Amino acid sequence: MATTLRDLLIQRAARLQDRPALTTLGWGTLSYAQLRNRVEGVALGLLAAEPPSTVFCATGTAWDWAAELAAAASGLTWDPAGRAVPPAVLGGSLFNDEAGRGPYHAREQLVGAGTPFMAGLDHAGLMARLRRLNVHLGWDHETRVELPLARLGEAPLRAALWSALYAGGHAVLGAARWDSHPFEGFWLS
Numbered sequence: 480m481a482t483t484l485r486d487l488l489i490q491r492a493a494r495l496q497d498r499p500a501l502t503t504l505g506w507g508t509l510s511y512a513q514l515r516n517r518v519e520g521v522a523l524g525l526l527a528a529e530p531p532s533t534v535f536c537a538t539g540t541a542w543d544w545a546a547e548l549a550a551a552a553s554g555l556t557w558d559p560a561g562r563a564v565p566p567a568v569l570g571g572s573l574f575n576d577e578a579g580r581g582p583y584h585a586r587e588q589l590v591g592a593g594t595p596f597m598a599g600l601d602h603a604g605l606m607a608r609l610r611r612l613n614v615h616l617g618w619d620h621e622t623r624v625e626l627p628l629a630r631l632g633e634a635p636l637r638a639a640l641w642s643a644l645y646a647g648g649h650a651v652l653g654a655a656r657w658d659s660h661p662f663e664g665f666w667l668s
Contacts, residue, residue: 483602484551485590487644488515495620495647503541503628503652511647514545521549523579524568530582533561541652542569543631544640553583554590557597600666608665609645612638616661622648625655635662 481487491500492515500514509517521542525534533556536546546564550557567573592603618624624643630636631652639662643650 482592482606483590483594484548484596484605485554485587485602487606488518488548488552491515491644491647498620498647499623499649500644501541501544501650501652506541514548517545518548518552519583520570520575521545521564521568522553522583524573524576525549525553525555525564526579526582526586527573527576528578530555531562532556533558534564535559535561536564536569537632538566538569539629539631541628541631544637544652545569547637548644551596551602552586552590554586554594556595597666605641606645609641612642612661612665613646616642616646618642618646618648620647622646623651624648625651625653625657627655627657628652629654630657630659633659634666635659638662638665 481490492511495511497510497512499508500511502508530553534546534550535558536543546569547557565573590602592601594602596602596605622643624639626636626639636659640650642662
């Protein structure tokens with residue numbers, strides 16, 4: 480069982496390789512293996528130079544989700560006051576930068592249950608919240624959830640994306656109508 484957000488990403492990609500993970504404009508549908516590759520490409524770019532302790536991404540595109548996953552997989556703290564993820568890391572010249580490969584793999588030993596993910600919440604805490612939410616929602620790898628891309632930066636939508644990943648479901652980012660009620664307060668509990 481995954482104990483960190485990094486393990487969650489790796490395990491879902493290994494177990495659900497060809498199953499759809501994310502569909503969004505400009506990317507089409509990414510399988511779990513492709514999502515992991517995209518996330519690790521961002522992580523390599525983040526770690527190619529001295530990484531900041533906190534990062535954030537608010538482009539209004541699916542790159543925000545990839546950056547959030549990359550921060551978690553790299554053991555970096557996600558914080559709106561953190562350093563903005565450079566555009567070059569988001570599919571540009573620093574995406575999948577070889578200089579980040581060694582540091583990324585070295586972090587496998589550093590990212591643990593107690594690693595902070597955001598202020599007041601570590602990997603273990605987020606995993607516990609996701610476990611409780613998933614029991615409430617009943618989501619699994621057959622779940623397909625349509626989410627509004629325009630609300631990507633909002634806390635409830637981020638919680639829904641994390642829940643879809645936890646469940647091994649398929650998140651579709653587009654122009655969907657969506658009930659955010661089950662996800663309200665997720666980050667505060």
